[in-house]
Amino acid sequence: MAGESIKPVENTASIPSSLPEEDIHCPHCETPMSAKTAFCPACGWSMTPVPPLERAVAAAGYLPLLPAAVVLLLPTYRRHLFVRFHAWQSIFLWIVFLALTGGALFLSNIAAAMALLVFGILATLAMLFLWFVLSLKAWQGERFGVPLLGDLAARMK
Ligand SMILES: [Zn+2]
Structure with missing residues (x-):
């Protein structure tokens, strides 16, 4: 103002x-x-000016969650607003980070599961189709081979 x-x-x-x-x-x-x-x-x-010890404690509070929580609970730092400010900020920052990365990993797991599920369904449909076609060819007396596997089977005695 x-x-x-x-x-x-x-x-x-x-x-x-x-x-x-x-x-x-x-x-x-x-x-x-x-x-x-x-x-x-x-x-x-x-x-x-903030004393070095308080600055060190405030800096250490940015380690994942636990140090900040300890700092906030310790009676020694009940009135150290500088330390508490950084401890709270650390906690909020870590919560946001863990929520985002946890959510991303969870979604990636779902995506991977969905991809595998789709692959499994397509493979099953393909197998059913091949089963039908190859059975039919055999029934009709035809020497019909699928790529790769047919060549391999031809070499066997
Ligand atoms: Zn103020």
């Missing part, structure tokens, strides 16, 4: 803190607040 969301540092120091000056926005919920605010008044997001 405000055309200028970030003021130069020298201006911030000169403005009395009582003024409702909105200098920065929460990266979590977009709530505007003073640049000196340590925690977002709306959601509690820490406005100070």
